[in-house]
Amino acid sequence: MKSFLGFASYYRNHIKHFATVVFEITKERRDSYERIKHEVTNAPVLILPDFELRFELCLDSACSQGLGAPLHQRPIVDGEPREGVICYISRQLKD
Incomplete structure (x- = not known):
């Protein structure tokens, strides 16, 4: 997940409210991870x-x-x- 967060951070200005998503591994935060992953791989980034x-x-x-x-x-x-x-x-x- 650490390497993914470094990768996703490169696109932070394309992801609305990127800084407000927290990245510790809990159910709630795992959902945040999935949200960022979805945003990075879908429009308007792509x-x-x-x-x-x-x-x-x-x-x-x-x-x-x-x-x-x-x-x-x-x-x-x-x-x-x-x-x-x-x-x-x-x-x-x-x-």
Whole structure:
């Protein structure tokens, strides 16, 4: 869960009331975890690809057990480039 929270924190400005969700493992807080996980993997964070824009793949290899990489683009929204995630990719590492 600690590695997930680090991952989710990267997208905190896309998740409404991110800072008010508490992250200790109890039934109530497990529900909070599931809510954050849902928000990170659904619109408005996820966008459709625009094949006229450059794709960015950001590899996270901080954990020795696996790799994660969101596929990003930066479409222009309200005159400013805004980061958007197209999909998430992950793989477990084996010895």
